[in-house]
Amino acid sequence: SFISILPSFIEFSNSIEDISDGTQTAISVSTAVTLLQTAGSNATTLANGTVQGQIKIIVNDTDGGTSELTPQSRLGYANIDFVDDGDAVICMWTGTAWAVLASNKVATDMGIVDVA
Numbered sequence: 001s002f003i004s005i006l007p008s009f010i011e012f013s014n015s016i017e018d019i020s021d022g023t024q025t026a027i028s029v030s031t032a033v034t035l036l037q038t039a040g041s042n043a044t045t046l047a048n049g050t051v052q053g054q055i056k057i058i059v060n061d062t063d064g065g066t067s068e069l070t071p072q073s074r075l076g077y078a079n080i081d082f083v084d085d086g087d088a089v090i091c092m093w094t095g096t097a098w099a100v101l102a103s104n105k106v107a108t109d110m111g112i113v114d115v116a
Contacts, residue, residue, distance in 0.1 A: 019044075020062075027058065027069065036082055037062035046071040049093025056098070060087040073097040083107065 017031040027034050027046045036044075036058055044067055046056065058069065063085035070079045075097035080089050086106035091098045 032057060034058045035061045036067060038065040038067045038082060040065040042067050044069045046098060048072050049098065052093060052095035054093040056091045058089050060085055071098040075099040
């Protein structure tokens with residue numbers, strides 16, 4: 001299958017971190033996907049990646065507040081804000097910083113996806 005030939009650091013199958021308590025502050029770089037449930041107002045961090053080209057997908061899947069993510073090394077931005085369920089970002093580790101490849105902020109109704 002296609003998944004079996006992906007580089008091991010991507011590991012799309014079985015590589016999901018679910019932050020459900022709103023108190024965890026460090027988002028894992030060892031999983032490809034993080035599902036983020038906001039609770040109140042919390043700040044999160046993302047350590048530097050481990051392999052150039054590493055992909056990190058973060059989705060705010062349950063809205064209970066706001067979360068501000070500040071990666072350790074950033075490429076051209078200050079932080080990433082998650083406010084509503086559906087807010088999401090895809091980042092790639094360049095070898096020196098996390099670059100934002102795509103982001104979705106559902107409240108602004110921007111891009112090709114229309115807000116319901």
